[in-house]
Amino acid sequence: xxxxxxxxxxxxxxxxxxxxxxxxxxxxxxxxxxxxxxxxxxxxxxxxxxxxxxxxxxxxxxxxxxxxxxxxxxxxxxxxxxxxxxxxxxxxxxxxxxxxxxxxxxxxxxxxxxxxxxxxxxxxxxxxxxxxxxxxxxxxxxxxxxxxxxxxxxxxxxxxxxxxxxxxxxxxxxxxxxxxxxxxxxxxxxxxxxxxxxxxxxxxxxxxxxxxxxxxxxxxxxxxxxxxxxxxxxxxxxxxxxxxxxxxxxxxxxxxxxxxxxxxxxxxxxxxxxxxxxxxxxxxxxxxxxxxxxxxxxxxxxxxxxxxxxxxxxxxxxxxxxxxxxxxxxxxxxxxxxxxxxxxxxxxxxxxxxxxxxxxxxxxxxxxxxxxxxxxxxxxxxxxxxxxxxxxxxxxxxxxxxxxxxxxxxxxxxxxxxxxxxxxxxxxx
Amino acid sequence: xxxxxxxxxxxxxxxxxxxxxxxxxxxxxxxxxxxxxxxxxxxxxxxxxxxxxxxxxxxxxxxxxxxxxxxxxxxxxxxxxxxxxxxxxxxxxxxxxxxxxxxxxxxxxxxxxxxxxxxxxxxxxxxxxxxxxxxxxxxxxxxxxxxxxxxxxxxxxxxxxxxxxxxxxxxxxxxxxxxxxxxxxxxxxxxxxxxxxxxxxxxxxxxxxxxxxxxxxxxxxxxxxxxxxxxxxxxxxxxxxxxxxxxxxxxxxxxxxxxxxxxxxxxxxxxxxxxxxxxxxxxxxxxxxxxxxxxxxxxxxxxxxxxxxxxxxxxxxxxxxxxxxxxxxxxxxxxxxxxxxxxxxxxxxxxxxxxxxxxxxxxxxxxxxxxxxxxxxxxxxxxxxxxxxxxxxxxxxxxxxxxxxxxxxxxxxxxxxxxxxxxxxxxxx
Numbered sequence: 001x002x003x004x005x006x007x008x009x010x011x012x013x014x015x016x017x018x019x020x021x022x023x024x025x026x027x028x029x030x031x032x033x034x035x036x037x038x039x040x041x042x043x044x045x046x047x048x049x050x051x052x053x054x055x056x057x058x059x060x061x062x063x064x065x066x067x068x069x070x071x072x073x074x075x076x077x078x079x080x081x082x083x084x085x086x087x088x089x090x091x092x093x094x095x096x097x098x099x100x101x102x103x104x105x106x107x108x109x110x111x112x113x114x115x116x117x118x119x120x121x122x123x124x125x126x127x128x129x130x131x132x133x134x135x136x137x138x139x140x141x142x143x144x145x146x147x148x149x150x151x152x153x154x155x156x157x158x159x160x161x162x163x164x165x166x167x168x169x170x171x172x173x174x175x176x177x178x179x180x181x182x183x184x185x186x187x188x189x190x191x192x193x194x195x196x197x198x199x200x201x202x203x204x205x206x207x208x209x210x211x212x213x214x215x216x217x218x219x220x221x222x223x224x225x226x227x228x229x230x231x232x233x234x235x236x237x238x239x240x241x242x243x244x245x246x247x248x249x250x251x252x253x254x255x256x257x258x259x260x261x262x263x264x265x266x267x268x269x270x271x272x273x274x275x276x277x278x279x280x281x282x283x284x285x286x287x288x289x290x291x292x293x294x295x296x297x298x299x300x301x302x303x304x305x306x307x308x309x310x311x312x313x314x315x316x317x318x319x320x321x322x323x324x325x326x327x328x329x330x331x332x333x334x335x336x337x338x339x340x341x342x343x344x345x346x347x348x349x350x351x352x353x354x355x356x357x358x359x360x361x362x363x364x365x366x367x368x369x370x371x372x373x374x375x376x377x378x379x380x381x382x383x384x385x386x387x388x389x390x391x392x393x394x395x396x397x398x399x400x401x402x403x404x405x406x407x408x409x410x411x412x413x414x415x416x417x418x419x420x421x422x423x424x425x426x427x428x429x
Numbered sequence: 430x431x432x433x434x435x436x437x438x439x440x441x442x443x444x445x446x447x448x449x450x451x452x453x454x455x456x457x458x459x460x461x462x463x464x465x466x467x468x469x470x471x472x473x474x475x476x477x478x479x480x481x482x483x484x485x486x487x488x489x490x491x492x493x494x495x496x497x498x499x500x501x502x503x504x505x506x507x508x509x510x511x512x513x514x515x516x517x518x519x520x521x522x523x524x525x526x527x528x529x530x531x532x533x534x535x536x537x538x539x540x541x542x543x544x545x546x547x548x549x550x551x552x553x554x555x556x557x558x559x560x561x562x563x564x565x566x567x568x569x570x571x572x573x574x575x576x577x578x579x580x581x582x583x584x585x586x587x588x589x590x591x592x593x594x595x596x597x598x599x600x601x602x603x604x605x606x607x608x609x610x611x612x613x614x615x616x617x618x619x620x621x622x623x624x625x626x627x628x629x630x631x632x633x634x635x636x637x638x639x640x641x642x643x644x645x646x647x648x649x650x651x652x653x654x655x656x657x658x659x660x661x662x663x664x665x666x667x668x669x670x671x672x673x674x675x676x677x678x679x680x681x682x683x684x685x686x687x688x689x690x691x692x693x694x695x696x697x698x699x700x701x702x703x704x705x706x707x708x709x710x711x712x713x714x715x716x717x718x719x720x721x722x723x724x725x726x727x728x729x730x731x732x733x734x735x736x737x738x739x740x741x742x743x744x745x746x747x748x749x750x751x752x753x754x755x756x757x758x759x760x761x762x763x764x765x766x767x768x769x770x771x772x773x774x775x776x777x778x779x780x781x782x783x784x785x786x787x788x789x790x791x792x793x794x795x796x797x798x799x800x801x802x803x804x805x806x807x808x809x810x811x812x813x814x815x816x817x818x819x820x821x822x823x824x825x826x827x828x829x830x831x832x833x834x835x836x837x838x839x840x841x842x843x844x845x846x847x848x849x850x851x852x853x854x855x856x857x858x
Contacts, residue, residue: 030629036848037568037572037846037847037848038846038848052773054485054486054845055482055483055847055849056483056844056845056846056847059847060844061616061844061846061847063616063617064616064842064846067615067616072466073571073618073619075575076569076572076575077575077576078630078846093576095576128847128849129849129850132849139466140505143466143505146504146505147505147506147522147524151825184492186491186492186496187493188492189502190502219804230765286631295597298756313812323606383474394844395835396842396844397844399832399836400829400832403828403829403832404825404829413493413823413825414491415485415489415823415825415826416468416483416485417466417490417493418466418467418484418485418488418490418557419465419466419467419505420484420557420558420561421558421850
């Protein structure tokens with residue numbers, strides 16, 4: 001096999017995993033590099049953060065997912081630099097991996113708009129560790145409130161602020177409302193969890209801004225009905241331990257709160273900047289690599305970028321959004337491009353087939369925009385449920401998640417309410 | 430309710446949880462204090478450590494377990510000292526809780542026989558964090574071996590040493606053999622996981638020393654057949670990063686190995702020593718508090734000690750073992766003792782009803798000693814399975830565990846093979 005072209009994929013998310021699977025049909029050797037040993041189903045991460053699912057339910061070992069693709073080797077390793085001139089990637093352990101073709105699919109992290117110091121107070125939700133950290137903070141806030149004799153401090157402990165009205169923020173706020181109003185209802189003796197205050201802050205004019213206006217309104221109504229205070233046109237201007245300062249129009253306000261969750265912005269992975277430094281590749285403001293129609297980097301045509309790290313604008317349209325279907329379709333498209341390259345001609349341009357988008361607000365409530373039809377409520381929730389189960393990559397996980405959702409739906413319970421990793425937690429303010 | 434006697438229970442394990450449940454029938458107020466917000470089903474912890482189950486499958490929030498016991502308040506807090514003269518326990522957060530009766534049920538931790546520095550190299554298995562740490566180390570060893578070009582280093586990476594031939598050591602060694610020989614069989618390209626070497630070291634003459642000799646032999650045969658090297662009469666005399674030194678008879682040997690797991694000794698929780706310091710209560714060599722027949726401390730009769738922290742020798746017999754049934758029966762017995770005390774007379778002495786013990790070696794293989802009958806193999810495994818499911822405290826967890834066991838049994842898969850918490854991991858040697 002040594003003479004076959006070597007294709008290195010960095011990142012085992014939706015884009016990288018799908019690229020490895022589709023490219024494995026070609027006469028190539030593939031190495032998939034990831035810092036983690038598992039593929040993570042990020043869209044359900046908020047359910048881990050709120051105790052409905054366990055981490056292993058939404059993650060699957062990359063090795064077992066690619067077990068039958070015999071020309072794919074999975075290696076655990078973190079890429080710390082690129083060497084496009086030498087066609088190598090450099091790993092943290094000091095080794096280097098050579099490639100003939102390179103696919104960068106390392107996604108994005110949250111972004112604090114020039115205030116990186118906010119991260120410690122307001123964690124975002126991108127990794128399993130983020131999710132268990134948020135779960136710990138939320139559950140500890142209720143535990144602390146139960147012991148607190150000062151009513152002002154107890155009030156702050158029971159105030160939860162979610163920053164950002166995109167899908168992640170909406171889903172987190174809805175799930176927090178469920179935790180407070182349903183799951184924990186009978187669990188405490190000194191506090192009433194239903195008195196918890198949950199605020200969803202959005203700087204723009206409406207939540208779910210990429211959805212049609214009618215669905216944004218449905219989502220806001222649904223959240224309000226569940227007890228979430230939805231505040232639009234409200235920008236966060238400062239975050240300090242235990243307090244958020246916001247500006248609405250001309251006036252500003254400080255909100256004493258113990259728990260702040262960040263769902264506001266994303267920044268592409270640092271690999272984009274490394275690539276730009278070495279090749280002069282152009283980046284957009286969010287640090288994404290601007291790629292050509294065939295997903296390759298114009299300055300270095302054997303390097304491809306897909307998923308949340310890529311900026312691809314189809315003619316006359318805004319750039320494609322950072323969502324799973326784009327990454328998956330781009331991963332699959334690479335097989336056509338690289339097959340064409342191996343045969344000595346150009347690959348076809350990528351065309352995104354937008355099948356719509358959905359966000360869930362709570363159990364039995366969601367909004368869906370499929371382009372040709374828009375709907376909300378119970379039916380949208382069933383569609384959301386069905387699609388998310390379908391895309392979970394392992395069959396066992398599908399059954400486990402289905403069972404736990406059914407159970408949680410019937411009992412309003414969330415069994416995965418564990419406060420773990422307490423040793424690495426700083427003392428509470 | 431203020432005038433009712435206040436009963437404080439420290440620890441929400443098998444003993445403390447059962448005490449809270451049975452004591453809640455009495456006209457008392459109960460406060461259950463625990464450092465963690467969940468009850469942990471420790472006997473299945475090794476299945477989390479080897480990727481078969483998720484932490485939440487074997488843990489359940491104490492609050493939901495005690496939700497319907499309206500006179501029980503659960504508080505998250507760590508007891509850092511006792512004040513028997515003032516009838517108070519002191520918590521890490523600076524607060525104090527007063528009691529009329531105190532129940533100490535804080536169990537035991539592993540013990541390194543005067544070598545506490547071994548802990549960093551050879552973690553034990555008592556908490557969820559221990560289990561995910563072990564899972565991470567075991568899985569990372571295979572990942573590192575896949576990348577290792579030096580065969581000597583690769584050999585050490587694929588050598589796993591389990592210290593201690595008690596039930597925990599036996600179960601860990603058996604599960605590791607399954608991981609290497611079945612679960613990971615097809616997952617790697619450069620190494621054959623089946624070549625992994627798994628050693629079980631026992632200082633005494635046989636493994637499972639508390640079982641009848643015939644069952645010890647069955648267990649050793651079962652492990653050997655699965656590829657585990659069982660070494661009895663072999664004592665660990667030193668542990669350094671990457672190497673264990675052992676002595677068998679007169680000769681000593683160094684074993685280069687990357688992963689060392691500790692299942693050899695336990696030491697009672699530090700609360701025993703605090704109690705001894707303040708009241709002069711007697712401790713045994715393992716730090717357990719020597720209690721009277723009614724489970725109270727002879728020097729301070731309103732304080733009770735149960736479970737792994739208690740040393741109770743029924744007349745003419747060795748002290749009761751540190752196992753879940755003893756703790757559970759003692760917790761239940763406290764209701765009779767304290768009821769008698771409230772009525773102004775002495776409580777009845779505790780009598781342990783030994784219903785037998787079981788250890789599992791691998792899927793479809795276990796040993797059972799029920800006193801009136803001893804058996805091993807498939808039937809013993811089914812009995813083990815049934816009993817462990819029965820005692821899992823939450824119904825949802827029973828179904829989830831049953832489903833995952835059935836799935837793992839049919840597919841030889843272990844889906845919870847996540848390497849998490851990588852950030853707090855020291856670099857590999």
